[in-house]
Amino acid sequence: MTSQTQTLVAYDQVPYLANPLPQTHPSRLAAIAAMFGVSYAPPKRARVLELGCASGVNLLGMAHFMAEAKFVGIDLSMAQIREAERRAKELNASNVVYHHMSIEDVDSKFGQFDYIICHGVYSWVPPRVQEAILRICRENLSDDGIAFVSYNVQPGWRMKQAARDVFMALTPPDVPAAQRWEYGVSWIKDALETTANDEKRPLLHQALDNELNSTLTQRDIRYLAHEYLEENNEPCLFRDFLAQVNKAELTYLGDVEPASMVRHIAHPSLREFFKRRPPQSMVETEQAIDIITGRSFRQSLLVRGKTQSQINRALTPDFFKKLHIQTRITRSEDKDGQVVYTHSKLGKITPNPPYGIHALDTLLAHANKPAVFKDLAEKFSELANGGNEGIFGDILFSLLGAGLVEIYADLSIPALPKGVTPLAVLDIKSGRESTSNYLGEMINLDPMQRFVVPLLQGDWDMSEAITKLAELYAKGQFTMNPAPTNDDQIKKILEQLVNNVVSTFKIHGIAG
Numbered sequence: 001m002t003s004q005t006q007t008l009v010a011y012d013q014v015p016y017l018a019n020p021l022p023q024t025h026p027s028r029l030a031a032i033a034a035m036f037g038v039s040y041a042p043p044k045r046a047r048v049l050e051l052g053c054a055s056g057v058n059l060l061g062m063a064h065f066m067a068e069a070k071f072v073g074i075d076l077s078m079a080q081i082r083e084a085e086r087r088a089k090e091l092n093a094s095n096v097v098y099h100h101m102s103i104e105d106v107d108s109k110f111g112q113f114d115y116i117i118c119h120g121v122y123s124w125v126p127p128r129v130q131e132a133i134l135r136i137c138r139e140n141l142s143d144d145g146i147a148f149v150s151y152n153v154q155p156g157w158r159m160k161q162a163a164r165d166v167f168m169a170l171t172p173p174d175v176p177a178a179q180r181w182e183y184g185v186s187w188i189k190d191a192l193e194t195t196a197n198d199e200k201r202p203l204l205h206q207a208l209d210n211e212l213n214s215t216l217t218q219r220d221i222r223y224l225a226h227e228y229l230e231e232n233n234e235p236c237l238f239r240d241f242l243a244q245v246n247k248a249e250l251t252y253l254g255d256v257e258p259a260s261m262v263r264h265i266a267h268p269s270l271r272e273f274f275k276r277r278p279p280q281s282m283v284e285t286e287q288a289i290d291i292i293t294g295r296s297f298r299q300s301l302l303v304r305g306k307t308q309s310q311i312n313r314a315l316t317p318d319f320f321k322k323l324h325i326q327t328r329i330t331r332s333e334d335k336d337g338q339v340v341y342t343h344s345k346l347g348k349i350t351p352n353p354p355y356g357i358h359a360l361d362t363l364l365a366h367a368n369k370p371a372v373f374k375d376l377a378e379k380f381s382e383l384a385n386g387g388n389e390g391i392f393g394d395i396l397f398s399l400l401g402a403g404l405v406e407i408y409a410d411l412s413i414p415a416l417p418k419g420v421t422p423l424a425v426l427d428i429k430s431g432r433e434s435t436s437n438y439l440g441e442m443i444n445l446d447p448m449q450r451f452v453v454p455l456l457q458g459d460w461d462m463s464e465a466i467t468k469l470a471e472l473y474a475k476g477q478f479t480m481n482p483a484p485t486n487d488d489q490i491k492k493i494l495e496q497l498v499n500n501v502v503s504t505f506k507i508h509g510i511a512g
C-alpha cells in the first residue's frame with residue numbers, strides 16, 4: 001500500500017473527530033498581523049482555503065456566519081468530503097465548496113486565498129506533502145495573505161513518543177484502529193501495574209504512566225487513533241520547521257496564540273530563564289519557550305513577500321486600539337462573600353488592586369461579546385478613578401500574556417435572527433454534540449439542550465415549544481427530577497427550562 005492510500009484508508013475507516021477550530025478564524029489570524037504591524041486582508045470578504053478539512057466542520061461553521069467570505073476545503077478522504085458536502089447542501093451554504101483531492105494536486109491555478117488553514121496535517125503526512133503544504137502557502141496566498149500551519153514539536157513530543165512506539169510495537173497496522181487501541185491501553189496498564197512498586201522503575205514507565213492518565217484514557221478514540229497509530233507522525237524542532245519555511249520563501253509571522261509569544265510577561269519560569277539568558281533573536285526566544293514550557297504542539301502563522309525586518313516585534317499595547325477584545329473570566333462570590341474571578345480554562349485569577357480589578361470588571365461588563373478597545377477604555381476610566389487608557393492598555397497586555405483575553409481584527413458580529421441558528425439544528429441532526437458560534441468556537445450542548453434545539457427554529461413560539469415538550473414528556477422521552485405532579489407544574493418547569501436554554505444560547509452566540 002502506498003502511503004497516500006494508507007492515509008486514505010485510515011481516515012475513511014476512522015473519520016477524524018473534526019471540531020470547530022476557533023484559533024483558525026480569519027479575525028484571529030488578522031489580529032496577530034495587526035499586533036505586529038503587518039497588513040492583512042479584511043476577514044469579512046476573505047477567500048479561505050483549508051487543506052485537510054476532514055468533514056468540513058470548521059469551514060462550514062465559519063461560512064455560516066460570514067456570508068460574504070468564500071471558503072474552499074480539500075481532503076483526501078472521500079467519506080469525509082461526502083459528509084462535508086451533504087452538510088453544506090442541507091444548510092444551503094453557497095459560499096463553501098469542498099473537493100476530494102490531494103494537497104499535492106493543488107497548484108497555482110487553484111486560485112489565490114487570503115487565509116490558508118492547515119490544522120493537524122503537517123506532522124502526519126510524508127515530507128513531499130509537507131513540501132506541498134508550504135508550496136501552496138507560497139503560490140496560493142494573496143499579497144496580504146496569512147497561512148496557519150500546526151504541527152507537533154520536539155523536544156516536548158518525545159515524552160509522548162514512548163506511548164506511540166509501544167502501540168506500534170504491539171500490533172501491526174492492518175488491525176483495525178479501535179482494536180489496536182483497546183489492546184494497547186490494556187497492555188500498557190498491565191505493564192505499569194507490574195512495575196508500580198519497583199524500586200528502580202524505568203523512566204519509560206513514568207512517561208507511559210503520565211501519558212496514560214493525561215491523554216490515552218482521556219481523549220476521544222478518533223483523535224487518539226490518528227495521533228498514535230497513524231503511519232506518519234514526525235514532530236520536528238521549531239528551528240527545523242523554520243528552516244523549511246525559509247526554504248519555501250515564506251516568512252514566519254508568529255504563533256496564533258498571542259500568549260505563547262508574550263508569555264514571559266506572565267510566566268515566572270520563562271521570566272527567570274530569560275533574565276539569566278537574554279535571547280538574541282526571535283528563533284532563540286521561541287526555541288527556548290518550547291523547551292522551558294515542555295511544549296509539544298505549535299500553531300504557526302506564515303506570510304509571503306515580507307521580510308522579518310518588516311515585522312515589528314517591539315510590541316507596545318497600542319495595537320489593542322485596532323482590535324476587538326474578549327475574556328472568558330467570570331465573577332462570583334465565595335461562601336464568605338468574597339469576590340472570586342475565574343477563567344474558564346485557567347482557573348482562579350487574583351488581580352492586583354485597584355486597577356487590575358477594575359480592568360477585569362471592565363472586561364466583564366462586556367463579557368459575552370468581543371468589544372472594541374475604545375469602549376473598554378472608557379468603561380475602565382469610569383470605574384477606576386484616575387485610571388486612564390495607558391494603564392488599561394498595559395494591564396490588557398499582561399492579561400494577553402497570561403492567556404486571559406482573546407483578540408480579533410475587523411470582527412463582524414452578526415445580528416442573529418430569532419431562534420437557534422440553522423447550523424445548530426443541522427449539527428444536532430448530524431448527531432454532533434456541539435455546534436459553532438460566530439467566533440468559530442465550539443459550543444458543547446448537553447443532552448437537554450440538544451433535545452430542545454429543534455423546537456427553537458426560526459420564528460419559534462414559546463407556547464408551541466412547551467406543548468411539544470409536554471407531549472414528549474408524556475411519552476416518556478425525558479424525565480424531570482423531582483417529577484411534577486400536575487399539568488400546571490409541568491408547564492411552569494418546561495417554560496423555565498426553555499428560558500434557561502435560550503438565554504444560554506444567546507450568551508454563546510448561537511441564538512438571537
Ligand SMILES: C[S@@+](CC[C@H](N)C(=O)[O-])C[C@H]1O[C@@H](n2cnc3c(N)ncnc32)[C@H](O)[C@@H]1O
Binds near residue numbers: 019074118
Ligand atoms: C488529523 S486530520 C485533521 C482534520 C482537521 N484539519 C482538523 O484539524 O480537525 C488530517 C486530515 O488530513 C487529510 N489528509 C491527509 N493527507 C492528505 C493529503 N495528501 N491531501 C489532502 N488531505 C489529506 C486526512 O484525510 C484528514 O482528514
